[in-house]
Amino acid sequence: MEIMPNRMDRGFFKYQNEFEAKALEVLRSGWYVLGKEVKSFEEEFAAFTGAKYCVSLASGLDALWIAFRILGIGAGDEVIVQGNTYIASIMGITINGATPVFVEPDESFGIDTEKIEEKITSRTKAVLVVHLYGMASRMDKIVQICQKHNLRLVEDCAQAHGACFEGKMTGTFGDVGCFSFYPSKNLGAFGDAGAVVVNDEQLAKDFRIFRNYGSEKRYYNKTVGANSRLDEIQAGLLRVRLSHIQELTEEKNMIAARYSTEIQNSKFSLPLLVKGATCVWHQYVIRCHKRDDLMNYLNEKGIGTIIHYPIPPHLSEAYQYLGYKHGSLPITENFADTVLSMPMYNGMKTEEQSYVIDALNSF
Ligand SMILES: *Cc1c(COP(=O)(O)O)cnc(C)c1O
Numbered sequence: 001m002e003i004m005p006n007r008m009d010r011g012f013f014k015y016q017n018e019f020e021a022k023a024l025e026v027l028r029s030g031w032y033v034l035g036k037e038v039k040s041f042e043e044e045f046a047a048f049t050g051a052k053y054c055v056s057l058a059s060g061l062d063a064l065w066i067a068f069r070i071l072g073i074g075a076g077d078e079v080i081v082q083g084n085t086y087i088a089s090i091m092g093i094t095i096n097g098a099t100p101v102f103v104e105p106d107e108s109f110g111i112d113t114e115k116i117e118e119k120i121t122s123r124t125k126a127v128l129v130v131h132l133y134g135m136a137s138r139m140d141k142i143v144q145i146c147q148k149h150n151l152r153l154v155e156d157c158a159q160a161h162g163a164c165f166e167g168k169m170t171g172t173f174g175d176v177g178c179f180s181f182y183p184s185k186n187l188g189a190f191g192d193a194g195a196v197v198v199n200d201e202q203l204a205k206d207f208r209i210f211r212n213y214g215s216e217k218r219y220y221n222k223t224v225g226a227n228s229r230l231d232e233i234q235a236g237l238l239r240v241r242l243s244h245i246q247e248l249t250e251e252k253n254m255i256a257a258r259y260s261t262e263i264q265n266s267k268f269s270l271p272l273l274v275k276g277a278t279c280v281w282h283q284y285v286i287r288c289h290k291r292d293d294l295m296n297y298l299n300e301k302g303i304g305t306i307i308h309y310p311i312p313p314h315l316s317e318a319y320q321y322l323g324y325k326h327g328s329l330p331i332t333e334n335f336a337d338t339v340l341s342m343p344m345y346n347g348m349k350t351e352e353q354s355y356v357i358d359a360l361n362s363f
Contacts, residue, residue, distance in 0.1 A: 019240055052204075053197065056235060062228040071125075075097035085156070089130050090313040102314055126152035126153065159186070172197065252346065
């Protein structure tokens with residue numbers, strides 16, 4: 001059996017008629033940028049998260065860097081962030097000239113909240129929390145620390161649409177919640193797309209102006225902004241997907257529950273949730289000291305897996321200028337050497353799940 005690590009076609013065919021009808025509707029409407037689909041999607045996504053406002057943007061990276069830009073965080077400022085994240089989280093900080101200050105992760109792949117305060121300096125302006133792999137981080141502690149030290153709180157929810165901590169949705173704990181709707185994310189468009197959610201009206205307005213060349217009124221530009229608008233066709237297709245998000249998440253939960261109960265092999269450890277947190281299973285990540293052997297073994301059986309992520313940002317060539325070395329962040333580096341993401345996607349057949357489970361158990 002051939003099993004891909006992820007596949008988007010199954011998610012499309014599940015609701016093919018709805019997607020195709022919506023695409024045709026938008027194509028025939030004659031209106032393609034910043035129209036009624038975008039407005040409706042923003043209202044529906046804000047309601048889904050429980051935030052007051054959503055402003056759609058062109059990508060998840062845009063959501064991050066524009067958030068720090070609008071919060072006024074740039075050169076000379078420090079932002080605390082976990083070491084084990086996708087590099088886009090870090091680029092969101094450094095595009096503005098600010099410096100990321102890395103904190104090691106805890107056992108659940110989230111920022112280790114016990115290690116945040118020792119990294120706070122007079123330059124620290126914000127904490128960026130990443131709800132990695134779909135798991136909500138320890139938000140009670142993080143919110144407490146940010147309030148105590150008067151820091152901004154930004155959430156990278158690119159992998160965590162719908163994940164909650166103590167019943168409250170990720171993205172709504174701090175100043176800005178940043179989302180990506182890249183096709184492979186839990187809420188995926190059919191191309192690049194992103195958004196922020198905020199509760200502050202002025203902040204929402206600032207994002208709306210910034211994404212459209214810094215202009216509120218056509219050809220009157222208040223600031224130097226960007227072109228970061230969501231297409232009508234993507235907004236329309238996202239509305240279709242959002243209307244099914246609950247069943248899509250439940251399906252992933254069921255696959256994860258099977259993996260967690262049926263995978264039994266002392267050679268690896270299975271994902272561990274933080275108390276009070278839910279997970280939407282963007283990835284199902286196991287850790288194994290013989291990771292590369294495991295990966296080859298699965299590959300021989302036709303099972304594709306991915307390492308999220310093999311090179312932590314502080315060791316990436318792009319961030320050599322920050323001056324980190326091998327050994328600077330031992331836990332983060334150990335995760336990079338031991339993590340492996342199992343196949344996990346909507347529309348994954350029961351036989352496919354069983355095949356992965358059996359293969360893992362016989363490793
Ligand atoms: C995907 C992702 C991003 C970037 O989103 P894009 O839409 O690809 O720009 C940022 N952070 C994390 C954690 C991601 O997984």
